[in-house]
Amino acid sequence: MPDTIFHKIMRREIPADIVFEDDHVIAFRDIAPQAPVHVLFVPKRDFATLNDVPASEPEIIGRLAVAAAAWAKAQGFDEDGYRVVMNCNGDGGQTVFQIHLHLLAGAPLGRFGT
Ligand code: 5GP
Numbered sequence: 580m581p582d583t584i585f586h587k588i589m590r591r592e593i594p595a596d597i598v599f600e601d602d603h604v605i606a607f608r609d610i611a612p613q614a615p616v617h618v619l620f621v622p623k624r625d626f627a628t629l630n631d632v633p634a635s636e637p638e639i640i641g642r643l644a645v646a647a648a649a650w651a652k653a654q655g656f657d658e659d660g661y662r663v664v665m666n667c668n669g670d671g672g673q674t675v676f677q678i679h680l681h682l683l684a685g686a687p688l689g690r691f692g693t
């Protein structure tokens with residue numbers, strides 16, 4: 580059974596600033612924010628990387644994106660904008676092997692990669 584730091588957060592074994600939760604997704608603030616607002620949206624099912632999500636279950640990713648967009652809108656970031664990104668494996672910069680969508684907001688972020 581996979582056991583990452585995010586699983587410990589989901590099990591409430593370590594603290595986190597949880598900002599959203601439903602039956603499928605949990606979201607909490609990143610411990611090392613890369614923007615004024617940096618929240619991680621994590622599925623409650625176990626997938627180490629984006630590579631592991633079956634093509635038959637696109638809703639796993641869809642739910643993360645929809646939850647992030649709804650939360651961003653509720654916080655008033657929808658008009659100014661925000662960034663969502665998912666890192667995959669080493670070249671993608673992934674460090675926690677339970678998939679998660681980063682939501683970055685609260686300041687102009689510039690063009691990606693610049
Ligand atoms: P990745 O590099 O895998 O795409 O993103 C993992 C993220 O998890 C990083 O942005 C990192 O700061 C965050 N992170 C790592 N450990 C913890 C933790 O214990 N609590 C929280 N809230 N975030 C964490």
